[in-house]
Amino acid sequence: MARIAVLSDAHLLMQAKRFPDESDKSPGGKESLINFTRVVDQVLKDRPDVVIMAGDMFDEKEKGGDWVVDAEAAKYWPDIRNEVRRLIDGTKHGVYSLRGNHDSAPVLLELQDYFRDGFYFARNEAKAIEDHKIYFMETHYRHGNYVIADEQLPQGSEILVMHETLPVGPIPGLQEEVLQELGRRFDLVLNGHMHFYGSGLLGMSNLYSLPALIPSRELKNNYMLEYRWPGNLDDPRQKDSPFGYVIIEGSGVSFRRYTPVQTIVNVRVEGEGPEEVIAGINEVYSRLMERPDKENLRIWVSAKGVTFKHTVREGAEKYPEIETIEILVEPKRVSKKPAELKGLDKVMSIADLKEKVLTTLSGPDNELAQALFEEVLTDQYLSKRMDSNQTRYLFRELLSRAAPLYGVPEERLGRFFATIESLWKIR
């Protein structure tokens, strides 16, 4: 029985940037190579017989739409190829790679050519590895809700490796019925792209979401530490390390954690205006300065209450020891009228519901509800034409899907529904 290591979403070339001196690598790019080397060491210690890459391992362009031209990417390739070579040499059957939505087929074909034997770009085909038959389904990635036509759905293999958006968070993705069908056709469904490790998703015991191998700019909602201002800065929220890979042996799938060289911190600051936001940045950053690992922190800031990024940037630059990777700003919308949904307004406005829910619940339930109202149940995601029953249904659906992401157990969710159910009723 073969032992299979499944790696996904390293986004190795994402940090490639243009520099006047073309031999320069970006700090983020260098760091990704250090992480890649370390995680390859770790994978080899697990003694896999074969390595599967489930997409977006290499990445073809940097965020923002600038294509990484050959000169930028070329200087990373000797190191990347070196590590891929170690994976090939260290395993009986080499490396099989799927194409993710950020991968470029020519890059994967070139690697296949370069290694001749040992690296295989598998696209919409089954590969036999010892006694396993594994199907590699090339990504259908699209925005929003999408389907794969029935006749295009693979079958006849035991393991499916794919790279699709799973509809498990606030963002829609591949239609659930399609996933259920794939779950019936395969013993094991392994999906990249989502950047988090999860099993038993959508009620499918054989569906696994693969973690990102190492940190990249493509962090999505995964990070390790979260500081919120205003809030309790002594007790930042710790999210479980999202990085690593999985090992498959027989019917068992196990997650192997990888601890990267840097610590990813998400700083969320909210104020009524620039002064307040800057005050928040100062408070959080002085707290970060007290951390013994301050040199290894990589900060992502999201600031609500300012319009210009440079306002926050200037605040953060007063702490040169702390490395800020990215700043997102969002003006605080003060809506004169609470957001009302047609039909629902006869029952209750979202603002009223929010207030009632938040004053009724405490502790983790309250936190969950806050997150839900801030990130999920916003009018950005809800159609204004939706009637109240649909809204209630959607609310329940979204909550059920969001709850595992916030670590809320099922029985608590049941109690939560029971509590809020009466709040929907007419005032």
Ligand SMILES: [Mn+2]
């Ligand atoms: Mn992807």
